[in-house]
Amino acid sequence: MGLELYLDLLSQPCRSIYIFARSNNIPFEFKHVELFKGPSNSQGTGKVNLLKKVPALKDGDFTLAECTAILLYLSRKYNTPDHWYPSDIQKRARVDEYLSWHHANIRANAPKTMWIKVLIPLFTGQPLPSEKLQEVMEGLSTSLKQFEERFLQDKAFIIGSEISLADLVAIVELMQPVGVGCDIFEDRPRLLEWRRRVEDAVGKELFFQAHEMILNIKELSNIQIDPQLKEQLAPVLMKMLK
Amino acid sequence: MGLELYLDLLSQPCRALYIFARSNNIPFEFKRVQLMKGQHRTEEFRKVNVLMKVPALRDGSFTLAESIAILLYLAQKFKTPDHWYPSDLQKRARVDEYLSWQHANIRAKGSKVFLSKVLLPILTGQPLSAEKLEFLIEDLNVVLKQFEEKFLQDKPFIAGSEISLADLVALVELMQPVGAGYNLFEERPKLAEWRRRVEEAVGKELFQEAHEGIMNIKNLTADQFAPELLESFKQQLLKQLLHK
Numbered sequence: 001m002g003l004e005l006y007l008d009l010l011s012q013p014c015r016s017i018y019i020f021a022r023s024n025n026i027p028f029e030f031k032h033v034e035l036f037k038g039p040s041n042s043q044g045t046g047k048v049n050l051l052k053k054v055p056a057l058k059d060g061d062f063t064l065a066e067c068t069a070i071l072l073y074l075s076r077k078y079n080t081p082d083h084w085y086p087s088d089i090q091k092r093a094r095v096d097e098y099l100s101w102h103h104a105n106i107r108a109n110a111p112k113t114m115w116i117k118v119l120i121p122l123f124t125g126q127p128l129p130s131e132k133l134q135e136v137m138e139g140l141s142t143s144l145k146q147f148e149e150r151f152l153q154d155k156a157f158i159i160g161s162e163i164s165l166a167d168l169v170a171i172v173e174l175m176q177p178v179g180v181g182c183d184i185f186e187d188r189p190r191l192l193e194w195r196r197r198v199e200d201a202v203g204k205e206l207f208f209q210a211h212e213m214i215l216n217i218k219e220l221s222n223i224q225i226d227p228q229l230k231e232q233l234a235p236v237l238m239k240m241l242k
Numbered sequence: 243m244g245l246e247l248y249l250d251l252l253s254q255p256c257r258a259l260y261i262f263a264r265s266n267n268i269p270f271e272f273k274r275v276q277l278m279k280g281q282h283r284t285e286e287f288r289k290v291n292v293l294m295k296v297p298a299l300r301d302g303s304f305t306l307a308e309s310i311a312i313l314l315y316l317a318q319k320f321k322t323p324d325h326w327y328p329s330d331l332q333k334r335a336r337v338d339e340y341l342s343w344q345h346a347n348i349r350a351k352g353s354k355v356f357l358s359k360v361l362l363p364i365l366t367g368q369p370l371s372a373e374k375l376e377f378l379i380e381d382l383n384v385v386l387k388q389f390e391e392k393f394l395q396d397k398p399f400i401a402g403s404e405i406s407l408a409d410l411v412a413l414v415e416l417m418q419p420v421g422a423g424y425n426l427f428e429e430r431p432k433l434a435e436w437r438r439r440v441e442e443a444v445g446k447e448l449f450q451e452a453h454e455g456i457m458n459i460k461n462l463t464a465d466q467f468a469p470e471l472l473e474s475f476k477q478q479l480l481k482q483l484l485h486k
Binding site: 064 | 293308309310312315319331332334338341342343345346350
C-alpha cells in the first residue's frame with residue numbers, strides 16, 4: 001500500500017496538495033472524501049485523521065494532517081525541484097513567512113465567501129446576509145493589499161523568479177471567492193498576471209482540472225446533503241451569521 | 243550590526259523567539275518594541291516590518307516577520323540541536339503539523355480569552371460578561387482537548403522524547419490565558435506535567451524571566467497605554483475580536 005492522499009477538491013488546501021503531487025509526478029492513491037456526505041462518509045477518514053478533516057495523508061503507518069506539513073513532507077520525501085522550498089536560507093524564510101502569515105490573513109477571510117454565498121443559504125435555508133459579505137470582502141481586500149505590497153511586490157513570484165509552495169498555497173485560497181462569484185482578480189491586474197504565471201508554472205490543464213468543482217459551485221445546490229450533517233452544522237453556521 | 247530581534251515579551255510569539263534564542267546562546271540585540279506605547283507603528287519600525295507586527299528580525303539587510311519563519315531561520319542559521327526541528331522526516335512532519343494547526347486553534351482561542359478578559363475591559367471601560375467569558379473558555383477547552391488527544395497523546399513532548407519548536411510555541415501561547423487568570427493547567431495533570439518538562443528543557447529561570455510581564459498583566463491599567471492611541475487600539479481590538 002503506497003501513499004494515500006485523502007482529499008475533497010472543494011477544499012482549498014486539498015487543491016494545493018493535489019496540484020503539487022500531480023505536477024511533480026508523485027505517485028499516490030486519491031482517496032476521495034466528500035465533505036458533504038457527513039458522518040457516514042467520514043468514518044473512513046476518522047481512522048486516518050483524528051481531527052476528522054481534510055486534507056490527510058497516509059504513508060504506510062504514518063498519518064499526517066495539515067496542508068503545510070503535508071506539502072513539506074512530500075517535497076522532502078520525493079526530492080522535488082529546489083524552487084518549491086528553496087535550500088537558500090533567505091528564500092526559504094520568505095516561503096515560511098508567507099505560509100505562516102497566510103493562516104490568519106488570506107485563509108481567515110477567503111473561505112468565508114463560500115460559506116456566506118453558498119453554504120449558509122444551502123444549509124439553513126436563510127438568504128445571504130449582505131453586510132456580512134461586505135465585512136468579509138473588506139477584510140479580504142486588506143489582506144490582498146498586504147499580499148501585493150509585502151509578499152509579491154514587483155516580483156514574478158513570492159520568492160522571486162520561480163514559483164514556490166507559497167504561491168501555490170495562496171492561489172488555491174484565492175480561487176474560492178472566484179468560484180462563488182467574487183472575482184477578486186477583476187480590479188487587480190498585477191495579481192491577475194501573477195495568477196497566470198502560477199497557472200502556467202503548474203500546468204494550465206492540471207490547474208483547471210483541480211478547480212473544476214469550485215468553479216462550477218452552482219452544482220453544489222443540487223448535492224444531497226446528509227440530513228445528519230445538516231442538523232449538526234446548521235447551528236454552527238447560524239453562529240457565523242451573527 | 244549583528245542580528246536584531248524586535249520583541250515585546252507581552253506577545254506570545256515574541257516569547258517563543260526570546261526563549262529559543264537565549265536557550266541556544268544565539269547572539270542577538272534585543273530591540274524592545276512596546277506595543278502599548280504604539281512603538282510598532284513608528285516609521286523606524288515600519289522599515290523592519292511594514293506589516294507593523296512583532297516579532298520581527300533584522301539580519302544585516304535581511305528582514306523577516308512571522309515567528310515561525312524566524313524560529314526556523316534561526317534554527318537553520320545557528321545549527322541548533324537536531325531535536326528542535328528534527329531532520330527525521332516523520333518527526334519533522336509532526337512539528338510542522340502542530341506549527342500549522344496552532345494558528346487557528348490554540349493561538350486564536352487562547353489570544354481571544356486574553357484579549358477579551360484583560361484588554362477589552364481596559365480599552366472600553368466595560369467589564370466582560372460572565373456569559374461571554376464562559377463561551378470563550380469553552381472554545382479554548384475544545385482545542386485544549388484536541389491538543390492533548392491528537393498532538394501530545396502519551397508522549398513526553400509533541401515530537402516524541404525530546405522538546406521541539408512545537409512544544410515551545412504551544413506553551414508560550416497557553417501562558418497568555420493563564421496570565422489573564424484562567425489557570426487551564428489546574429485540572430489537567432498531563433498538560434501540567436508537559437509544561438514542567440518544557441520549562442526544564444529550556445531552563446526554568448529563563449522561562450520565568452520571559453513570562454514576568456504576562457504573569458503580572460492583571461495589574462494593567464489604561465494609563466499604561468499611550469493616551470493618544472487608546473481610541474485607535476480600542477477600534478482595532480473590536481475589529482479583531484469580531485473577525486476571529
